[in-house]
Amino acid sequence: MDDVMKIGHLHLTANTQFRKPVQPDGSSTNSASFKEVLDRNVLKFSQHAEQRIAQRGITLKPEALTKIGNAIDQAAAKGAKDSLVVYKDIAMIVNVPSRTVVTAMDGSSLQGNVFTQIDSAVIVS
Secondary structure (H helix, E strand, O other): OOOEEEEOOEEEEOOOOOOOOEOOOOOEOOOOOHHHHHHHHOOEEOHHHHHHHHHOOOOOOHHHHHHHHHHHHHHHHOOOOEEEEEEOOEEEEEEOOOOEEEEEEOHHHHOOOOOOOOOEEEEEO
8 A cells, every 4th residue: 555645536556657757958857756746747626626626516537637637738838827627517727837726616606607817728628
């Protein structure tokens, strides 16, 4: 069990595949610590987001988290700071540089909402 790390409802094992860290010059390195790699590859959820997810009964499976993570990578590549990420009937406001979900809404909470203080939107298919 030493090779399993639990983060919320995620369980990472020693054989979990991570993207290789990239240096500012574009080259990759293997010298990043596990924490640095984890911080680049795992979504974080603010306390507010965790409360909203629980209140609204939103569940995110590992494959959904992977797709959302890829969407955040795309937003980061375009220079986004705060993005609306829409996955199926779930909308999340994400701080892109920190990879932190700030809040989340399900389909019933989306109607009539106006999203402010975002600079981008990513629709995940």
